Amino acid sequence: MSAEMPAAPAPRSGALRRLTITEFILFRRERVGPVWGIGFPLLLLIIFGEIPSFRRPDQDLGGLTDLEVYVPILTAFVIAMLALNALPPVLAGYREKGILRRLRTTPVGPARVLAAQLVINLVAAAVTVVLILTVARLAFGVALPRQLAGFVLAALLAAAALMSIGLFIAAVVPGGRAAQAVGTILFFPMMFFAGLWLPIAQMPSVLRHLSHVTPLGAAVQALQDSAEGDWPQPVQLLTMVVYTVVFGLAAAKWFRWE
Amino acid sequence: MAAIIDVQHLRKSYADTVAVDDVSFAVSEGEIFGILGPNGAGKTTTVECVEGLRASSAGQIRVLGLDPRRDHVELTQRLGVQLQDSQLPERLRVAEALELYSSFYRAPADWRELIDRLGLADQAGTRFGKLSGGQRQRLSIALALVGNPRVAVFDELTTGLDPQARRDTWELIEGVRTQGVTIMLVTHFMAEAERLCDRVALIDAGRVVVLDTPAALVDRVGTGQRIRFRPSAPLDDELLTGLPDVTGVTRRGGVVMVTGNSNALNAVTALLARHRIAAEHLQLEQASLEDVFVALTSGIQSPRAER
Numbered sequence: 001m002s003a004e005m006p007a008a009p010a011p012r013s014g015a016l017r018r019l020t021i022t023e024f025i026l027f028r029r030e031r032v033g034p035v036w037g038i039g040f041p042l043l044l045l046i047i048f049g050e051i052p053s054f055r056r057p058d059q060d061l062g063g064l065t066d067l068e069v070y071v072p073i074l075t076a077f078v079i080a081m082l083a084l085n086a087l088p089p090v091l092a093g094y095r096e097k098g099i100l101r102r103l104r105t106t107p108v109g110p111a112r113v114l115a116a117q118l119v120i121n122l123v124a125a126a127v128t129v130v131l132i133l134t135v136a137r138l139a140f141g142v143a144l145p146r147q148l149a150g151f152v153l154a155a156l157l158a159a160a161a162l163m164s165i166g167l168f169i170a171a172v173v174p175g176g177r178a179a180q181a182v183g184t185i186l187f188f189p190m191m192f193f194a195g196l197w198l199p200i201a202q203m204p205s206v207l208r209h210l211s212h213v214t215p216l217g218a219a220v221q222a223l224q225d226s227a228e229g230d231w232p233q234p235v236q237l238l239t240m241v242v243y244t245v246v247f248g249l250a251a252a253k254w255f256r257w258e
Numbered sequence: 259m260a261a262i263i264d265v266q267h268l269r270k271s272y273a274d275t276v277a278v279d280d281v282s283f284a285v286s287e288g289e290i291f292g293i294l295g296p297n298g299a300g301k302t303t304t305v306e307c308v309e310g311l312r313a314s315s316a317g318q319i320r321v322l323g324l325d326p327r328r329d330h331v332e333l334t335q336r337l338g339v340q341l342q343d344s345q346l347p348e349r350l351r352v353a354e355a356l357e358l359y360s361s362f363y364r365a366p367a368d369w370r371e372l373i374d375r376l377g378l379a380d381q382a383g384t385r386f387g388k389l390s391g392g393q394r395q396r397l398s399i400a401l402a403l404v405g406n407p408r409v410a411v412f413d414e415l416t417t418g419l420d421p422q423a424r425r426d427t428w429e430l431i432e433g434v435r436t437q438g439v440t441i442m443l444v445t446h447f448m449a450e451a452e453r454l455c456d457r458v459a460l461i462d463a464g465r466v467v468v469l470d471t472p473a474a475l476v477d478r479v480g481t482g483q484r485i486r487f488r489p490s491a492p493l494d495d496e497l498l499t500g501l502p503d504v505t506g507v508t509r510r511g512g513v514v515m516v517t518g519n520s521n522a523l524n525a526v527t528a529l530l531a532r533h534r535i536a537a538e539h540l541q542l543e544q545a546s547l548e549d550v551f552v553a554l555t556s557g558i559q560s561p562r563a564e565r
Contacts, residue, residue: 018361022354029349098344105309105339106405107331108362 015108016116023116026090033086033121038128041074041081045132049140061201064228068143069199071136072223075155076194076216078128082121083162084183084190088169090117093176101258110257118163125159146229150222154232157240158219164247165215171255193217200224212236215243261320262287262409262440263308268317270303277303279464281317285409290431290441292455294448294547296555300464301444302342305411308442309339322408335364338407338439340398342414348387352378352397355386356404363405372400376430392423399430403439410434413444428453448547458547462555475550483544485516485523487537489530497533501525513539 027033048054054066061069091114094100100110136142145151166183173179192198193207194216200208211217218239222232261284270278278300285291293301306312308319310326310333319326324333346355356369373379376396381389389397395415402410412431416424424447431454435441445451451458452472459469468475482505493514498507503525504518516526523542530537 015361018358022350022358025354026347026349094347097346098341099346101311102339102341102344102401104311105334105337105341106359106362107334107364 016112019108019112020116020119023113024120027086027117027120027124030086030090032089033082033124037078037081037086037121038124038131041077041128042131042135044077045070045074045135046139049136055140061199065142066199067136067140068227069195069201069224071132071142072220072227073195073199074132075129075223076158076220077191077196078132079125079155079159079162079219080187080190080194080216082125083159083166084169084187085180087117087121087163087166088173088179088183089176091167091170092173092179095170095256095258096175098258104257114167121163122159126155129155143227145223145227147226147231150226150231154219154222154226154237154240157237157244158215158223161215161219161240161243161247164244164251167251167255168247171251171253190214190216194220213239215240260287261285262289262322263291263442264318264320265304265308266318268304268307268319269315270300270307270312271315276464278307278314281459281461281464281466283459283466283469285440285442287440288435288438289456290435290443290454292451292458293442293444293461294446294451294458294551295461296551297446299461299555301446301461302413304461305413305442305444309337309411310334335405336408338402338405338410340395340402340410340412340415342417342444344398345394346386346397348385350386351383352386352389353382355397356400359401360404365406367404367406369400369404372404375433376400377426390423392419392426395419395423395427396430399427399434403434407439409440409442411442411444415443415445416447416450424450448551452547460551460554467554468550472547476545476547478550482517482519483522483542485518485526485540485542486513487540488512489514490536490538491533493530493533493535497529498526501529 048067048070051066054070057063057065094113100113103110103113133144137144165186169179169182169186173182193211193214194200195203195211200211200217200220203211212221212235218236222236222240225232263283263285265284266282268278268281269276281300281304283291293304295301303312307314308321308326310330313327321333322336324336326333350358352373353369356373360366360369373382376399378393378396378400381393384393386394386397399412399415402412415431416427419427428450431441431443443451443454455472457469457471458475460467460475468478470478489512495507495509498504498514498516501518501522503521504516506517508515516522518525527537
């Protein structure tokens, strides 16, 4: 019987494709990602873009327009919404419902579902950010990031930091509903420090300093600098790396398949 | 015939508890083998070790000649599994779930044919969240079979189903066996084991209490017969207790209940005929696996049969 056994067979590539397609179908059917992660930030951009005063340079913002300030903030919004509100409930729910456990009894295993979810949310974030930049450029005349490589790097690090936090949430909560609650509770203060309600430049200095040590505050600052043509400051990139490493390791330590 | 599943002196202990103390059994090809026992007896832990979901603390397990932990990936290709309380994403449709799971395997079954066989064709486009309990269980059977396994393990398959759905599920399981799949079935329903299983292992407190065919187990307990009837005319208890085959008589309302050995029914009906009394609403009860279960798991004299 053991003679016919191939050594450690890898799962068929068709399985990985089918898994990713299926997870994408489910991503579309869940409201959170498409509506709040993709549609809502685009809608916000269009609303802000239609406000004439948002397109005029503002002394308080160092001569930038409100819209130029908001493009990096909306970029952070997209990443945070997908990483904190779309990803954790799905993974924690899968564990709670025994879906990951069931997958452990198949040749594919549960780790690949996690990978598929990460890939889908990352791709959704990338596509949405590109859409935001394109709409801002074509409809409202906001220049594309002048330091494009810096912008891409900052966005990738922001995604890594936020996805690590999202995985950490999924690891420590008991189930899907709790993940949803924790994600939402974290989302609003984090978006506050990203400048969604009050641009970072206009914050009192205490809040501004606090903002710089939050993952989204660092992200928005790095994205903003890149948009204006400067290379992002190492301290902000490092801040995001630290969040990625700390929460990534913690998630790996505490995540259970069942 | 070589055992398809061979478990020898399985032990699984956690920091301060012993879930499985010492369990041994062997399942032959083509068999429906039942694991029975009260809640917390160690049934699910045992099958989880067989499936490779848990590492055993001691003992040896071979499934199709494979070690469930070391050869786990290969085993998953050949072992179909239905887990207790395992669900699917709410918004996943039946056909999508089967198409997904069939993509995992080297030589999958035709999932469209499976849907038909399990009576889910009308639900192919239905989301998991909208399925009834019976439909969910049928889907979980389909998913366990979609990889064309040689062995399938079903854990508490019919718990929570209504009687009709339960009976339908039993028929499906019999159909699966007819297709040549060896089946291990965990249950706490005695009727289910009696109906389906060729042999059962009764597990209590982490040990195999007894292992045999359902009929042999019933014989072993040997509680004889219980006869209930309503006599058409007054009947003196002493006439009944005077019969050598009768061991006891009790009355409740107008109903007489007689216990005795396997010849008791003959003796009682002959007696009634002699006195020209009719036995109305006559009922005969024989010992069932349920009696075995009660007798052997409640600490009463238990024959520690091992094979």
